[in-house]
Amino acid sequence: xxxxxxAILLKKKRKRLITEGLKTNCAxxxxxxxxxxxxxxxxxxxxxxxGPTMRIERNPYALVALGGYGxxxxxxxxxxxxxxxxxxxxxxxxxxxxxxxxxxxxDIGVTVGHATRSIDESLELAATDLDTFTAMLDSRLIxxxxxxxxxxxxxxxxxxxxxxxDRWIETIVKSCRERRSRFGDSAYLLEPxxxxxxxxxxxxxxxxxxxxxxxxxxxxxxxxxYGYVSSREYGRLIDALNWLWIVRNHLHDIAGRKCDRLYFxxxxxxxxxxxFIEGKNGQPVEQMLSKVHSAxxxxxxxxxxxxxxxxxxxxxxxNPRSVTKTTSSDIYADRGTLHFSTSEAIVRHPVLxxxxxxxxxxxxxxxxxxxxxxxxxxxxxxxxxxxxMPGALxxxxxxxxxxxxxxxxxxxxxxxxxxxxxxxxxxxxxxxIQYDRYHLFSVDAHSLKTVQAIKSFGAEQTKEWCSLCAExxxxxxxxxxWLLWAALLHDIGKGVQSDNHSRKGAEIxxxxxxxxxxxxxxxxxxxxxxEHHLLLIKTATRRDINDEEVAITxxxxxxxxERLKMLYLLTVADSMSTGPKAWNEWTAALLRDLFFKVLNIxxxxxxxxxxxxxxxxxxxxxxxxxxxxxxxxxxxxxxxxWMSPRYLLYAEIPQILEHVDLYRGLESRxxxxxxxxxxxxxxxxxxxxxxxxxxxxSKIAGVLTLNGMNILNAQVFTWRNNTxxxxxxxxxxxxxxxxxxxxxRAERNLEAALKEQLDLPAAIAEKMASYGSLPPPxxxxxxxxxxxxxxxxxxxxxxxxxxxxxxxxFWVTDAIFRLRLDIWLAKISTKVDQILDVFYVRDFxxxxxxxxxxxxxxxxxxxxxxxxxxxxxxxx
Amino acid sequence: MKKIEAIIKPFKLDDVKEALNELGIQGMTVxxxxxxxRQKGHKEIYRGAEYIVDFIPKIKIEVVVEDGMVEQTIExxxxxxxxxxxxxxxxxxxxxxxxxxxxxGERGKDAI
Numbered sequence: 003x004x005x006x007x008x009a010i011l012l013k014k015k016r017k018r019l020i021t022e023g024l025k026t027n028c029a030x031x032x033x034x035x036x037x038x039x040x041x042x043x044x045x046x047x048x049x050x051x052x053g054p055t056m057r058i059e060r061n062p063y064a065l066v067a068l069g070g071y072g073x074x075x076x077x078x079x080x081x082x083x084x085x086x087x088x089x090x091x092x093x094x095x096x097x098x099x100x101x102x103x104x105x106x107x108x109d110i111g112v113t114v115g116h117a118t119r120s121i122d123e124s125l126e127l128a129a130t131d132l133d134t135f136t137a138m139l140d141s142r143l144i145x146x147x148x149x150x151x152x153x154x155x156x157x158x159x160x161x162x163x164x165x166x167x168d169r170w171i172e173t174i175v176k177s178c179r180e181r182r183s184r185f186g187d188s189a190y191l192l193e194p195x196x197x198x199x200x201x202x203x204x205x206x207x208x209x210x211x212x213x214x215x216x217x218x219x220x221x222x223x224x225x226x227x228y229g230y231v232s233s234r235e236y237g238r239l240i241d242a243l244n245w246l247w248i249v250r251n252h253l254h255d256i257a258g259r260k261c262d263r264l265y266f267x268x269x270x271x272x273x274x275x276x277x278f279i280e281g282k283n284g285q286p287v288e289q290m291l292s293k294v295h296s297a298x299x300x301x302x303x304x305x306x307x308x309x310x311x312x313x314x315x316x317x318x319x320x321n322p323r324s325v326t327k328t329t330s331s332d333i334y335a336d337r338g339t340l341h342f343s344t345s346e347a348i349v350r351h352p353v354l355x356x357x358x359x360x361x362x363x364x365x366x367x368x369x370x371x372x373x374x375x376x377x378x379x380x381x382x383x384x385x386x387x388x389x390x391m392p393g394a395l396x397x398x399x400x401x402x403x404x405x406x407x408x409x410x411x412x413x414x415x416x417x418x419x420x421x422x423x424x425x426x427x428x429x430x431x432x433x434x435i436q437y438d439r440y441h442l443f444s445v446d447a448h449s450l451k452t453v454q455a456i457k458s459f460g461a462e463q464t465k466e467w468c469s470l471c472a473e474x475x476x477x478x479x480x481x482x483x484w485l486l487w488a489a490l491l492h493d494i495g496k497g498v499q500s501d502n503h504s505r506k507g508a509e510i511x512x513x514x515x516x517x518x519x520x521x522x523x524x525x526x527x528x529x530x531x532x533e534h535h536l537l538l539i540k541t542a543t544r545r546d547i548n549d550e551e552v553a554i555t556x557x558x559x560x561x562x563x564e565r566l567k568m569l570y571l572l573t574v575a576d577s578m579s580t581g582p583k584a585w586n587e588w589t590a591a592l593l594r595d596l597f598f599k600v601l602n603i604x605x606x607x608x609x610x611x612x613x614x615x616x617x618x619x620x621x622x623x624x625x626x627x628x629x630x631x632x633x634x635x636x637x638x639x640x641x642x643x644w645m646s647p648r649y650l651l652y653a654e655i656p657q658i659l660e661h662v663d664l665y666r667g668l669e670s671r672x673x674x675x676x677x678x679x680x681x682x683x684x685x686x687x688x689x690x691x692x693x694x695x696x697x698x699x700s701k702i703a704g705v706l707t708l709n710g711m712n713i714l715n716a717q718v719f720t721w722r723n724n725t726x727x728x729x730x731x732x733x734x735x736x737x738x739x740x741x742x743x744x745x746x747r748a749e750r751n752l753e754a755a756l757k758e759q760l761d762l763p764a765a766i767a768e769k770m771a772s773y774g775s776l777p778p779p780x781x782x783x784x785x786x787x788x789x790x791x792x793x794x795x796x797x798x799x800x801x802x803x804x805x806x807x808x809x810x811x812f813w814v815t816d817a818i819f820r821l822r823l824d825i826w827l828a829k830i831s832t833k834v835d836q837i838l839d840v841f842y843v844r845d846f847x848x849x850x851x852x853x854x855x856x857x858x859x860x861x862x863x864x865x866x867x868x869x870x871x872x873x874x875x876x877x878x
Numbered sequence: 879m880k881k882i883e884a885i886i887k888p889f890k891l892d893d894v895k896e897a898l899n900e901l902g903i904q905g906m907t908v909x910x911x912x913x914x915x916r917q918k919g920h921k922e923i924y925r926g927a928e929y930i931v932d933f934i935p936k937i938k939i940e941v942v943v944e945d946g947m948v949e950q951t952i953e954x955x956x957x958x959x960x961x962x963x964x965x966x967x968x969x970x971x972x973x974x975x976x977x978x979x980x981x982x983g984e985r986g987k988d989a990i
Contacts, residue, residue: 473925544889546961588910592888592935598922847916847964 008049009106012042020078024255027276029244031251035076036067039112040144043084043103047145052098063088063099064146064154072140073222075203077247079254079261082107083137086118089150113260121154129162132173136207139214163215168316170215175309178208190263191442194294196250197262201298203246205305206239212312230308232375239304242297249294252276264294282499288435295444296433303417311371314339328361330354335361339370348376352383353394359420360397363404363411377418384423389518398424402453402486405460412450412490427510430497442581445496452489455575470594471574474567484524485568487515488531489575495532508533530565531572538573538600542592547599548848550796551722554647556596557603557610566604570597599795606793609647618650625655633662641665644721648827648842653719653727657689661727664691668725672756677745685714685731694726696846699825700815701755702728704762707809708769709748710735716811718828763816766809770871783836785868787861791852797826797842798851800860804868806837814839817867821860822846879974879987880948884939885911886959886967891937897958898941901950905990907940917965936967942974944987 015038023031043065047053056062068083070076086092086099096118107114119127128135138158143151163170185199197203209230213219217228226236252272253261264272269287278286314337326335332347332354333340340361348354355377362369369377389395401411415421422429431445443451458464459475478485491514495507508529515525537559545552560566573593577585603610622642629638641662653661660676668674673692680687688706692698699718706713711732719727735744754760785804793799802814811830818825818841827842845851851860886894891908898906912933919932943951952969960966979989 469927470924470929473927544892546887546889546963548963548965586910588912588935591912591931591933594929595922595931598924598929849917849964850920852920 007106008042008045009110012038012107013110020251020255024078024252024275027248029248031078032076032247033074035078036071036074039071039076039082040067042107044145046103046106050099050102052095052102055095056093056099061088061090061093062147062150064148064150065103065144066151066154067142067144068137069140072137072142073207074142075247077254078251079113079257079259081260082112082114084114084116085124085141086116087124087146087150087154088118088120089147090122091120092118092123121150121157124154125157125162128158132177135162135170136174136211139211167215171212171312171316174208174211174215175313178205178305178309191295193263193265193269194291194298195263196246196253196294196298199263199298201300201302201305203243203250203301205301206243209305209308212308216312231304234378235304235375238300242300245293245297246301248276249290264291284435291435292433292444295435299417299433299447307371307374310339310368314370328365330357330361333358333361335365335367336370338367339373340365340367341370341373342376345376345380348380348383352380352388353391353397355380355384355420356388356394356397356401356424359411359415360400362409362414363401363406366406366408368409369414374414374418377420381419381423384420386424386426386517389424395518399483402490403483405457407454407457407461410450410454412453413447416446416450425514427494427497427514431494434496436496441584443579445493448579449490449493451579452492452572452575453486455578456486456489456571459571459575468574471571474571478564478567478571481527481564481568484527485531485571487511488528488535488568488572491528492532492535492572492576504533504536527565527568531568534559534569535572535576538569538593538596539577539589542596543589547592547596548796550599550794551647553596553599553603553795554609556600558615560600560604561610561612561615563601563604566597566601602795609651614651618647621650621655625658628655628659629662632659633666637666638662644723644725646720646722649719649721649727652717652829653729657729660689661691664689665725665727668692673752675749680731684734686711686734688728688730688732690726690728690730692726692728694720694724695756696822696824697816697819698726698756699728699828700812700819701762702730702752703815704766704809704812705748705751705755706730706732707812708751708762708765709744710737711744711748712808713811713830714832716828716830718825720826762812766812770809785865787864789851789857789860791850791857794842796850797844798823798857798860800839800841800843800864802837802839802841802864804837804839806832806835807872809871810837810868811839813867813871814864815841817864818843818860821851821863823851823860824848879942879944879977879990881940881942881972881974882948882951882955883970883972884955884959884967885913885936885969886939886955887961887965888935888937890959890961891939893958894939894955897954898939898951901947901954903941903943903947903951905941909938909940911936911938915965915968934965942977942990944990 016035019031019034019038022028023034028034047065053063064087066072066085066087068085070080071082071084076082084104086096088096100116100118104114104116124138128138141155181198181204182200185195185202190199195202210219210222210225213225213228213230217224217230219225219228219230222240223236225231225239226233231239249264249272250262252275253264253268256268256271256275261268269290273286273290276290278289280286281289283289284292328335328340332343332351334343335341340358342348342354342358358369358373358377361367389398401415404411412421415424416428422432428446431449434445435441436445441448456475459468459471464472475482488511491511492507493503494510494514495503495505498506498510500506511532512525512529515528537556541547541552541556547553557566560569570593574585574590577589577593607614625642626635626638645658650658664674664676668691673690675688675690678687678689690702703713703716711734714731714733716728716730721727734741737744751760755762783805785802788801788803790799790801800818804810804814815825823843823845825841825843829840831838843851851857884894888910895906912935914932914934917934919930919934921928921930923929939955941951948971952971955969976985977987977989978985
């Protein structure tokens with residue numbers, strides 16, 4: 003055993019240490035691994051055969067650890083960077099030394115990078131290459147000639163660092179920015195890179211390097227000593243780093259290589275090893291990612307503020323102070339950041355804690371690092387009653403509504419802990435991760451992003467890519483506050499367990515806003531938006547948006563134009579802030595299409611609106627009451643499901659019952675009708691139930707005309723199961739004696755016409771010729787035809803105004819049939835001798851006829867038909 | 879082997895996916911696409927600004943099956959995707975020369 007090479011021993015000891023360290027999730031593992039390597043190098047240095055010859059030749063050397071190893075941060079699969087530092091020149095037998103010390107490490111699978119350089123060479127290279135420079139910043143003597151290392155460090159500081167402090171800082175900041183933009187892609191949010199990403203260990207290194215350049219920082223503890231972090235921040239920094247190192251060690255071990263990105267495939271195993279179990283905080287992976295994000299977000303803030311602060315301090319030595327006052331005498335702006343005048347002022351006026359953020363939002367200036375620290379120190383003054391202090395809520399509102407986007411003040415408030423103190427409910431969604439490829443951000447970050455996205459609708463550049471959002475945002479300007487509150491709180495329900503986070507969220511928001519003393523009306527608006535924030539996107543992507551009923555159902559839930567517009571903006575902002583899988587041009591097109599359809603319905607108030615919704619509920623109850631005992635409730639419920647909203651709106655209860663009756667008797671027949679003599683008039687009501695088919699209406703009208711029944715008014719409906727329900731009021735034939743026979747003949751005619759065995763146009767033309775009753779042309783007003791495509795998103799509406807004459811309705815509907823249009827709904831009314839026909843039509847494919855040439859053709863065909871009939875005095 | 883490419887209405891995706899799963903088809907490629915056929919686009923006007931929907935959002939599903947499965951697959955897709963209205967979509971069947979599973983190098987029907 004004693005003869006075993008130190009490398010073999012190292013391999014065994016390392017394996018044991020790693021196993022044990024990972025099992026206990028030991029944060030010290032990285033230092034223990036470094037120390038173990040140190041021990042190896044010391045031992046081989048002592049036992050070296052080549053080494054002493056160098057001493058004899060008066061060219062002694064020092065063994066120096068660089069980079070991560072220099073920082074004593076050696077992870078399971080990290081490289082080991084070594085420098086063999088010589089005083090003057092590298093001796094010839096340097097190679098032999100390497101063979102002796104390094105090769106055994108390669109044999110046991112440790113990746114070692116080494117360099118042999120003299121002091122001069124090292125300094126020269128460090129002065130020109132950033133990677134060498136930073137590696138040397140972290141250098142540490144392992145063994146060998148310590149005076150050599152001291153000289154090297156002293157010269158490094160004096161000759162390389164100090165003369166170019168500014169340039170080094172700039173270079174490091176620049177490379178940091180480049181790295182962050184390279185690894186800042188949103189995909190890294192799902193699979194974070196712990197070493198290189200935004201908020202990664204590299205960010206901490208960057209911060210540390212800058213501190214080392216500016217001060218004599220040698221160790222992480224010195225960061226606090228030199229005032230780069232407060233004592234509280236130091237504690238948090240250590241926690242964050244320890245956590246990331248533990249995760250990274252497991253990742254290295256599981257991947258079996260130097261893998262620094264937490265890929266999906268590794269996440270479940272890492273989470274399990276870290277001891278997360280499924281619970282009310284979500285799946286193990288979600289809990290682990292949540293902690294990783296929290297640590298990385300904190301490091302991200304640290305490096306950002308650090309860079310800002312170091313920049314400010316450097317420029318302050320050049321620029322004179324430029325203090326400007328703010329609206330509060332205890333807060334001032336200086337060189338681009340905000341400061342408290344004294345900390346005592348905060349104790350006297352705790353409201354300053356929010357006032358400084360208000361100033362930040364107003365002026366677009368960040369808080370200086372000391373002000374941030376003071377906010378954190380005095381957070382104990384802030385509780386959920388804080389916003390009820392005079393001026394506090396107003397300050398918060400102006401932060402929420404601030405249109406400047408260069409400083410994200412809400413995010414700053416969240417990261418300083420202020421937001422959670424003001425709205426404790428926010429704690430429950432902090433760093434909460436949803437483990438899928440859809441949600442990129444933690445719930446709290448997503449909420450703040452949503453607020454920011456809504457504000458961006460007010461920005462000038464939004465007009466280019468989403469003029470509709472910009473337009474709508476202007477429309478609802480008086481409601482912006484409520485929309486922004488809704489955006490801030492829309493996912494608050496995700497923090498607690500429930501089967502419906504939207505409803506739960508609305509409930510929580512209500513209690514928050516109640517506490518803040520808002521009016522019920524406004525609270526209702528916010529709660530509504532939160533409860534329904536998924537309505538539009540779910541409907542657009544999961545329902546047939548070309549079905550009018552879908553739009554009507556949506557419209558009836560919203561019932562209000564302002565609310566609909568706000569809901570649309572919230573939906574867009576919410577989707578945009580979720581991730582690229584949730585928002586793209588494709589989804590945007592679906593959503594916008596639905597929005598316009600629902601807007602149309604809500605604006606017209608015909609099919610949606612509070613009144614309509616109330617009336618419809620009442621009507622349904624009345625219908626079921628009236629049918630009780632006659633029609634089985636379940637069967638009625640089934641048939642009720644087929645009735646279109648327009649039918650339910652316009653058909654009266656006795657008519658509906660009549661239709662249900664007829665429908666149950668229809669069976670396989672093409673049509674069934676019932677003729678009733680109206681009690682106090684001499685007219686007849688014909689109620690028809692038929693399988694719908696193009697041209698049905700014109701055939702019925704034609705048959706009635708053919709048999710001498712004059713149509714006074716008519717209503718035509720279509721159920722969703724393609725059943726046509728028509729109601730005609732007609733005056734009976736003059737010859738009352740044979741009325742019964744007439745109706746029988748009409749029924750036979752209709753059967754024949756539906757079988758295409760009766761040429762109705764010819765038959766009617768012949769019949770008309772026998773009337774010859776049209777008024778002379780001079781007394782007639784010319785007929786008019788109006789085609790409307792704006793009233794409804796689903797139908798083209800044709801209105802025909804004309805003097806009445808027998809057969810008119812037949813000729814008009816026949817013309818519509820020849821235009822290959824299907825009549826879905828019609829209202830025919832006669833006023834003295836003028837008739838007004840309204841038809842809701844679609845083409846045989848179910849589309850509106852809205853192309854300009856189609857509109858023109860409709861008008862022309864109907865007018866030509868009427869013109870022709872009138873000229874011939876009813877003869878076609 | 880044939881590739882079956884189906885263009886369907888977005889809200890029918892789950893139904894079609896389920897129907898294909900029942901057939902034992904495990905893998906498919908789904909894309910969000912836009913286009914038009916007989917179902918044409920339209921325009922909306924809001925405050926004077928025109929919002930034109932010229933291409934209609936659809937879902938494209940691609941599956942590769944053995945020849946013997948083609949008819950069943952088509953039938954399932956049709957049943958599941960049908961609403962009876964315009965814009966229900968189209969199915970294209972394309973011959974496939976070869977399929978290779980990248981990981982194992984398997985070819986032909988083993989790689990489907």
